[in-house]
Amino acid sequence: MPELPEVETVCQGLREAMLGKRFTKVTLRRKDLRFPFPGKFATRLKGRTVESIVRRGKYIVLNLSGNLALLVHLGMTGRFTIFPFQFAAGKDGKGPLHRTAPAPILDKHDHVIFDLNDGTRILFNDSRRFGIMDTVKAINVNVHPLLSNLGIDPLSKDFHAGYLADLFKKRRTSIKAVLMDQKSIAGLGNIYVCEALFRAGLSPARLAYTLAASGKTHPKLVVLVKAIQEILAEAIAARGSTLRDYASTDGSVGNYQFQLSVYDRENSQCSRSGCRGKIRRSVQAGRSTYYCPKCQQ
DNA sequence: CGGGACTCCTGCCAGC
DNA sequence: TGCTGGCAGGAGTCCC
Numbered sequence: 001m002p003e004l005p006e007v008e009t010v011c012q013g014l015r016e017a018m019l020g021k022r023f024t025k026v027t028l029r030r031k032d033l034r035f036p037f038p039g040k041f042a043t044r045l046k047g048r049t050v051e052s053i054v055r056r057g058k059y060i061v062l063n064l065s066g067n068l069a070l071l072v073h074l075g076m077t078g079r080f081t082i083f084p085f086q087f088a089a090g091k092d093g094k095g096p097l098h099r100t101a102p103a104p105i106l107d108k109h110d111h112v113i114f115d116l117n118d119g120t121r122i123l124f125n126d127s128r129r130f131g132i133m134d135t136v137k138a139i140n141v142n143v144h145p146l147l148s149n150l151g152i153d154p155l156s157k158d159f160h161a162g163y164l165a166d167l168f169k170k171r172r173t174s175i176k177a178v179l180m181d182q183k184s185i186a187g188l189g190n191i192y193v194c195e196a197l198f199r200a201g202l203s204p205a206r207l208a209y210t211l212a213a214s215g216k217t218h219p220k221l222v223v224l225v226k227a228i229q230e231i232l233a234e235a236i237a238a239r240g241s242t243l244r245d246y247a248s249t250d251g252s253v254g255n256y257q258f259q260l261s262v263y264d265r266e267n268s269q270c271s272r273s274g275c276r277g278k279i280r281r282s283v284q285a286g287r288s289t290y291y292c293p294k295c296q297q
Numbered sequence: 298c299g300g301g302a303c304t305c306c307t308g309c310c311a312g313c
Numbered sequence: 314t315g316c317t318g319g320c321a322g323g324a325g326t327c328c329c
Contacts, residue, residue, distance in 0.1 A: 001321080001322060001323085002323095003323095034323095034324090034325090058323080058324095073323080073324090074323095075322090075323065075324090076321080076322055076323065077322095128321095128322085130322080130323060130324085132324095146324090146325095180323090182323085182324075189322085189323075190322070190323090286322085287321090287322070288320095288321080288322090
C-alpha cells in the first residue's frame with residue numbers, strides 16, 4: 001500500500017537506475033493495468049532518455065526527452081524491481097566482455113519490462129493491477145486529469161495550519177476522510193493518516209469543521225501539521241512501511257512498520273506515556289481505522 | 298456540489 | 314487437507 005513515503009523511496013531508487021539513461025526496449029506483457037495502456041505506449045517510450053523523476057502526491061512522473069512524460073501510479077501492489085546490467089562474453093564464450101541485460105525469471109504479474117541502454121532491466125509487477133501508467137506531453141503534465149485536481153503536498157511549505165483551517169471549515173465529513181482526500185492533500189493514505197491523528201491526539205471520526213469553527217486557527221491544527229510532517233519524514237528515513245505488499249526498487253522492504261503506533265495494532269496497549277487505553281479498530285468509509293479511544297478526542 | 302457506497306483485482310488467511 | 318468466503322485498499326464513478 002504505497003503512500004507518500006513509499007512512493008518517494010521508489011522515486012529515489014528509480015533515479016539512481018534511470019537518470020540519463022535511454023529506453024532501448026519497452027515490453028508490455030498485457031494490454032492493461034487498471035486502464036488500458038495508451039496506444040503505441042512501448043514505441044513512444046523507446047529511444048527516449050530519462051531526464052528527471054518527480055513525485056506528485058502518490059504519482060511518479062518520469063520526464064523524458066522530446067517533451068514526453070511517463071505517469072505512473074503504483075496502486076496497491078505496483079512495484080518496480082531493478083536488475084543491474086551484467087557482464088557477458090561473446091556468443092562463442094570468447095571476445096570482450098560486454099554489458100547485457102540480466103534475464104530474471106518472469107512472474108505472471110510482471111506486466112512491463114523496461115530495458116535501458118546500459119543493460120539495466122527494470123520490471124514493473126502489479127498483482128492486483130490497481131496501478132496506472134500513461135503518457136502525456138511533458139508541458140501538459142499538470143493538466144492531466146489524474147494530476148490536475150491533486151491537492152498540495154504535505155511536505156511543501158504551503159501546507160500549514162492556516163491551509164488546514166480553510167480546508168476543514170468547509171467540510172462536513174470526518175478529519176480522516178479529509179486528510180485522505182487526494183484533492184485536498186496529495187500523498188497521505190490510511191496508514192499515515194491513522195498515525196498522524198494518533199500523534200496529534202485527534203479522533204479520526206471527529207468532524208473536520210469542529211477544528212475550524214472559531215475565528216482564529218485551532219491550536220490542534222498546528223499540532224496536526226507537525227505530526228503529519230514528522231511522521232512522513234520518519235517514514236521516508238525508514239524507506240517506508242512494508243505490511244503486505246510494498247517493496248522498494250532493490251526488492252528490500254521498508255522498516256517503518258516497526259515504528260507504527262496504531263496501524264494494524266488492534267488490541268495492543270496505547271503507547272502514549274501514562275495512557276492506559278487500548279488500540280481499537282473501526283471502519284470508516286469501508287476502510288479500517290486504528291486509534292486510541294482514550295487519548296484521541 | 299458534497300459525501301458516501303460501490304467497484305475494480307488478486308493474494309492471503311481464517312474457518313469449516 | 315482443501316476449499317471457500319471475506320478482507321485488504323487507491324481512486325474513479327455513480328447515485329442521492
